Amino acid sequence: MAYSTPPQWAHGDTVSHTDMQKYSDSLNAIYAILGDALTSFAIAHAVPAEDNDAQYHVHRNRWLWFLSDGELHDPDDPLNDVTLTEDTEPTVLDLRTIDWLYPGKLYQVTGCTWSMEDPNA
Amino acid sequence: MAYTTPPTFSNGAVLSAANLNTLSDDIEYLYALATAVSAPFCGQTMVAGGDSRYWTFRRRARYLHYQVRLTASDIDEFELLITNYGGTDQDGVIDHSNHSAPYTWSGYVDLDSLGDPPALLEFYKVHFVITFSGSGNELEIDYLLQSDSTTL
Numbered sequence: 578m579a580y581s582t583p584p585q586w587a588h589g590d591t592v593s594h595t596d597m598q599k600y601s602d603s604l605n606a607i608y609a610i611l612g613d614a615l616t617s618f619a620i621a622h623a624v625p626a627e628d629n630d631a632q633y634h635v636h637r638n639r640w641l642w643f644l645s646d647g648e649l650h651d652p653d654d655p656l657n658d659v660t661l662t663e664d665t666e667p668t669v670l671d672l673r674t675i676d677w678l679y680p681g682k683l684y685q686v687t688g689c690t691w692s693m694e695d696p697n698a
Numbered sequence: 699m700a701y702t703t704p705p706t707f708s709n710g711a712v713l714s715a716a717n718l719n720t721l722s723d724d725i726e727y728l729y730a731l732a733t734a735v736s737a738p739f740c741g742q743t744m745v746a747g748g749d750s751r752y753w754t755f756r757r758r759a760r761y762l763h764y765q766v767r768l769t770a771s772d773i774d775e776f777e778l779l780i781t782n783y784g785g786t787d788q789d790g791v792i793d794h795s796n797h798s799a800p801y802t803w804s805g806y807v808d809l810d811s812l813g814d815p816p817a818l819l820e821f822y823k824v825h826f827v828i829t830f831s832g833s834g835n836e837l838e839i840d841y842l843l844q845s846d847s848t849t850l
Contacts, residue, residue, distance in 0.1 A: 594707035601704030604724045608701055611731050617844045618739040619753030619824060642821070644754070666783055667754075667821055691754055696730075697819055 580606040620691040630689065636682045638694040641670045647688030651677055661689060669698055701727050744837040750826040757816040759844040761806040762790065762824070766839050768801040771832035776803060780812060781823045788812045790824070796831065806848060 581599040622644075623630035630647075641649070644667045651657035657677050661670065672678055672694070686692040701724055705717040742751050755762070764778060776797075778790035790807040809815050816822040824842055843850075 597707040622752040
């Protein structure tokens with residue numbers, strides 16, 4: 578399906594199925610190009626006594642997945658430490674429960690074998 | 699949220715909130731795809747046989763691409779193993795032939811072909827088991843990555 582420039586609307590225009598179809602067709606055209614760009618690399622497990630098991634994140638997604646116990650640190654304030662306790666393997670934390678964390682904020686996870694932010698719980 | 703095939707609009711049909719939300723969600727999905735951070739893969743050089751480190755993926759695509767190079771010495775066994783969390787090792791690539799450097803393993807594993815394929819968004823681990831037969835060994839694990847494409 579080819580990309581089709583979406584319409585420009587004016588107040589009072591009638592919404593036609595032909596115009597709406599341009600949105601769907603264009604989305605499919607973009608997806609056909611970008612869909613193959615959906616690649617994802619793996620998270621490397623920290624090797625005990627070899628790696629420093631510290632991971633830096635820039636907060637972007639709601640959920641933090643992690644393996645094994647650790648801590649979440651605010652580089653700007655040591656009083657903001659959050660304990661990460663593993664219950665299932667792996668465990669997920671809702672980052673919205675941390676009031677000092679905001680999108681774009683740099684923070685550190687230590688002690689965990691691995692950690693990753695994800696838009697999905 | 700995954701990409702959803704957008705609705706087909708027809709004359710006279712009600713323009714529903716669900717259909718419009720599908721368009722909005724797909725725009726969000728594609729915007730995230732177009733602006734996502736491209737994080738590098740952290741590989742490993744193995745100089746002794748045995749298990750490599752582990753890597754964890756969250757299943758989002760069908761194909762697991764890999765490239766590994768033997769740059770020094772000889773190898774008897776090369777295994778790429780895939781393990782769902784709570785599951786057992788599954789064979790991704792098994793090569794028990796003898797190879798001498800330089801030699802490269804490169805290709806992809808179709809995750810759907812595994813006996814117990816990880817489901818969408820399920821976590822799984824990948825690691826290598828190596829047996830060297832020479833000395834001065836060097837095996838470079840260059841990359842592991844997921845894609846819905848069979849070509850990179």
